[in-house]
Each structure stands twice: as C-alpha cells, then as structure tokens.
Amino acid sequence: QVTLKESGPALVKPTQTLTLTCTFSGFSLSTSGMRVSWIRQPPGKALEWLARIDWDDDKFYSTSLKTRLTISKDTSKNQVVLTMTNMDPVDTATYYCARRNYYDSSGYDYWGQGTLVTVSS
Amino acid sequence: QSVLTQPPSVSAAPGQKVTISCSGSSSNIGNNYVSWYQQLPGTAPKLLIYDNNKRPSGIPDRFSGSKSGTSATLGITGLQTGDEADYYCGTWDSSLSAEVFGGGTKLTVL
Numbered sequence: 591q592v593t594l595k596e597s598g599p600a601l602v603k604p605t606q607t608l609t610l611t612c613t614f615s616g617f618s619l620s621t622s623g624m625r626v627s628w629i630r631q632p633p634g635k636a637l638e639w640l641a642r643i644d645w646d647d648d649k650f651y652s653t654s655l656k657t658r659l660t661i662s663k664d665t666s667k668n669q670v671v672l673t674m675t676n677m678d679p680v681d682t683a684t685y686y687c688a689r690r691n692y693y694d695s696s697g698y699d700y701w702g703q704g705t706l707v708t709v710s711s
Numbered sequence: 712q713s714v715l716t717q718p719p720s721v722s723a724a725p726g727q728k729v730t731i732s733c734s735g736s737s738s739n740i741g742n743n744y745v746s747w748y749q750q751l752p753g754t755a756p757k758l759l760i761y762d763n764n765k766r767p768s769g770i771p772d773r774f775s776g777s778k779s780g781t782s783a784t785l786g787i788t789g790l791q792t793g794d795e796a797d798y799y800c801g802t803w804d805s806s807l808s809a810e811v812f813g814g815g816t817k818l819t820v821l
Contacts, residue, residue, distance in 0.1 A: 636812060639809060695762065696744035697746030699761070
C-alpha cells in the first residue's frame with residue numbers, strides 16, 4: 591500500500607535552513623504521472639501549498655515562497671526533499687507531503703501524517 | 712488571503728444536508744479540476760472528491776461535488792456528528808503555475 595512519512599527537525603532557529611524529507615513506499619516517482627507536493631498548515635490556519643516535483647523532474651513552487659524553496663527527489667531512495675531557507679517564526683507549521691497520480695486523479699490521494707516544525711530562538 | 716474563497720463556517724443538524732462553496736477564477740476553477748479534502752481534528756487531510764465530482768474508493772455517496780463556471784460546491788447529505796471537520800477545496804492555477812487551496816470551511820453538526 592501507499593504510505594508517505596515526513597521527517598526533519600522539530601525545532602529550527604530563525605534564519606536557519608529547514609530540510610525536510612518525505613520517504614514514501616508503494617509507488618515510484620519514476621512512474622509516469624506521479625507527483626509529490628509539500629503542503630503546510632500553520633496552527634489553526636488553512637492549508638498552504640509549497641512545492642511539487644513530478645516524475646519527469648518538473649518542479650513548481652509557491653509564487654510567494656519560491657525564492658526560499660528547493661524541491662528535489664532521489665528516486666532510488668523513494669524520497670523527496672524540501673529545503674526552505676531563512677526560516678522565520680511565521681513558518682511554524684505542520685508540514686505534509688502528499689502524492690498525486692496525474693492519470694488517476696486531480697487530487698492528492700495519499701498524505702503523510704505531517705511533521706510539526708517550530709521556528710523559535 | 713487564499714486564492715480560492717470558502718465560507719469560514721457552516722452548520723446544520725444531524726440528518727440534514729449542507730453545501731460548501733468554493734469560488735475562484737478562470738485561471739483556476741474555471742479551467743481545471745477541483746478536489747475537496749476533509750480534515751478531522753488533529754489528522755492529515757483526506758481526499759473526498761476529485762475531478763470535480765468523483766469519489767475515491769471508500770468515500771460514501773453522501774459526499775458529492777459539482778462545478779459551474781468559476782465556482783465549485785461540496786454537498787454532504789445525511790449529516791453525522793463524525794462529519795464535523797474542516798473542508799478544503801483545491802485546484803491548479805494556470806496563471807500562477809501553482810496549486811491553490813481555499814481558506815477552509817469548518818462544518819459544525821449541531
């Protein structure tokens with residue numbers, strides 16, 4: 591079955607760079623149509639899409655955050671990595687990775703459990 | 712401020728029907744498929760509706776989706792207390808080349 595799990599530091603200091611890893615199983619990101627996105631949710635607030643990487647290595651970023659984000663994949667390890675530079679307390683949120691199969695669905699059908707990242711000195 | 716506009720909250724009694732709207736523009740809802748997600752307290756979002764009106768396996772037919780022009784609607788019939796959750800719409804925005812979500816709607820089953 592398909593699973594995704596986010597990992598990374600629970601606490602980062604302001605101005606530091608955050609690196610999050612999404613480790614997945616049950617599908618391959620080298621399969622045509624597969625896409626993985628990072629989505630975050632500040633406490634008590636709405637979902638915010640951050641970035642997406644596709645099976646063909648196409649990458650897309652939130653327009654408001656694109657200067658701070660980098661998404662990459664390691665197909666052999668079944669991992670997608672997101673880096674976010676210059677972290678600020680407003681970046682405190684639960685960060686999710688989610689999968690979409692372009693040929694099956696326009697929606698994200700599998701999500702990780704999320705990882706809470708707190709930005710504080 | 713979200714690109715897609717949803718009402719902050721809706722409420723209805725058990726057994727009743729409720730609809731949640733999602734308003735966008737021609738660059739997003741108007742020309743792309745809409746998905747809907749349910750987020751129960753303390754859990755990750757769950758896909759309820761994709762491609763405007765399709766339900767993934769395991770989602771009961773009490774949940775339905777529709778789209779007209781630049782707006783989409785999620786309908787829930789036979790409301791249950793277990794339906795109390797936050798609901799989000801999402802789609803692709805062709806102008807932004809980015810995924811966008813609505814601000815979320817909190818459903819209260821009175």
